[in-house]
Amino acid sequence: xxxxxxxxxxxxxxxxxxxxxxxxxxxxxxxxxxxxxxxxxxxxxxxxxxxxxxxxxxxxxxxxxxxxxxxxxxxxxxxxxxxxxxxxxxxxxxxxxxxxxxxxxxxxxxxxxxxxxxxxxxxxxxxxxxxxxxxxxxxxxxxxxxxxxxxxxxxxxxxxxxxxxxxxxxxxxxxxxxxxxxxxxxxxxxxxxxxxxxxxxxxxx
Amino acid sequence: xxxxxxxxxxxxxxxxxxxxxxxxxxxxxxxxxxxxxxxxxxxxxxxxxxxxxxxxxxxxxxxxxxxxxxxxxxxxxxxxxxxxxxxxxxxxxxxxxxxxxxxxxxxxxxxxxxxxxxxxxxxxxxxxxxxxxxxxxxxxxxxxxxxxxxxxxxxxxxxxxxxxxxxxxxxxxxxxxxxxxx
Numbered sequence: 049x050x051x052x053x054x055x056x057x058x059x060x061x062x063x064x065x066x067x068x069x070x071x072x073x074x075x076x077x078x079x080x081x082x083x084x085x086x087x088x089x090x091x092x093x094x095x096x097x098x099x100x101x102x103x104x105x106x107x108x109x110x111x112x113x114x115x116x117x118x119x120x121x122x123x124x125x126x127x128x129x130x131x132x133x134x135x136x137x138x139x140x141x142x143x144x145x146x147x148x149x150x151x152x153x154x155x156x157x158x159x160x161x162x163x164x165x166x167x168x169x170x171x172x173x174x175x176x177x178x179x180x181x182x183x184x185x186x187x188x189x190x191x192x193x194x195x196x197x198x199x200x201x202x203x204x205x206x207x208x209x210x211x212x213x214x215x216x217x218x219x220x221x222x223x224x225x226x227x228x229x230x231x232x233x234x235x236x237x238x239x240x241x242x243x244x245x246x247x248x249x250x251x252x253x
Numbered sequence: 254x255x256x257x258x259x260x261x262x263x264x265x266x267x268x269x270x271x272x273x274x275x276x277x278x279x280x281x282x283x284x285x286x287x288x289x290x291x292x293x294x295x296x297x298x299x300x301x302x303x304x305x306x307x308x309x310x311x312x313x314x315x316x317x318x319x320x321x322x323x324x325x326x327x328x329x330x331x332x333x334x335x336x337x338x339x340x341x342x343x344x345x346x347x348x349x350x351x352x353x354x355x356x357x358x359x360x361x362x363x364x365x366x367x368x369x370x371x372x373x374x375x376x377x378x379x380x381x382x383x384x385x386x387x388x389x390x391x392x393x394x395x396x397x398x399x400x401x402x403x404x405x406x407x408x409x410x411x412x413x414x415x416x417x418x419x420x421x422x423x424x425x426x427x428x429x430x431x432x433x434x435x
Binding site: 058059060062063064066068070071073075077078081082085146147148150151152153154155156157158159162163166245248249251252 | 267270271274278279282283286296299300301303304305307308309311312313314316317321322325326328329330332333336370371374383384387392393394395402403404405406407408411420423424427
């Protein structure tokens with residue numbers, strides 16, 4: 049009997065006859081949500097600017113109090129890299145889908161373009177997220193190393209200093225390469241999904 | 254999504270939205286269920302869909318029917334939600350081959366009432382990849398292959414093949430799950 053009941057259950061009936069409480073959504077509620085969304089974007093932008101200001105202020109302070117030219121040059125380049133990265137974040141973050149576009153584009157087309165956008169973001173991590181910091185960090189570390197080696201008691205600890213800087217450099221490089229590789233792997237995964245959707249679009253033409 | 258200026262007066266955009274919400278509100282509620290299991294997040298998703306729908310009507314140009322417009326907006330917003338979730342929480346979505354081969358979960362509930370049946374069906378649907386989900390959710394809402402093709406962008410033939418396959422897998426797994434524990 050139980051089996052008979054089960055076999056009689058048709059998924060379409062189950063779906064259509066589901067009892068549910070309707071969520072109350074009013075036009076005023078939607079307008080409020082739109083305003084909240086604007087507020088959220090405002091705070092997100094403010095956070096980005098504050099983070100940027102902290103980087104600029106910290107490295108700017110080092111420029112002001114530090115004399116070695118290499119260290120100051122490195123700090124200047126880090127600031128430039130941070131500003132460039134923030135600019136890119138804003139540019140990429142503001143490239144959002146216009147609401148009507150959601151209806152103009154079919155689901156497959158929309159899905160594919162969303163995946164492509166994410167893939168391009170991941171692929172580009174090297175150029176806009178990591179690379180801008182490389183010259184500044186490298187020159188900063190070299191300047192710091194040179195400055196440390198010029199201290200009166202440095203020759204006595206030369207081995208330790210070299211090892212410490214070498215490890216710092218390697219750790220920085222490993223983090224940069226690791227983040228980059230992880231993103232490239234993510235981009236390849238997305239590419240597989242994009243290929244499958246493109247294949248389906250071709251079949252449907 | 255870009256947020257446009259929010260007018261205070263009732264506009265044609267408002268009227269179109271009201272009509273669409275009145276005609277398709279229940280379907281959108283069910284659609285959100287197919288995309289999000291967590292009630293809180295589902296409510297957010299539903300609000301996001303309604304917001305996008307309202308905003309989208311500012312650009313309505315009659316290039317397709319209201320129904321196609323509503324479903325495209327809803328599925329596209331929900332797909333973005335799934336992609337975001339997939340990235341943030343590493344939730345695994347499966348293709349039909351994988352779903353077919355997955356071991357059936359132990360189900361100790363003997364009674365298969367409407368609520369249990371629905372939960373089981375939702376669980377299966379929420380595992381599907383976006384396109385398969387778009388197709389089966391539209392089918393369950395009673396849309397024909399041609400309408401689903403217009404919404405999704407794949408050919409009616411491909412839609413029919415997908416429906417046949419997804420429906421077969423869901424029905425089989427639906428009943429397999431229910432027959433355990435007897």
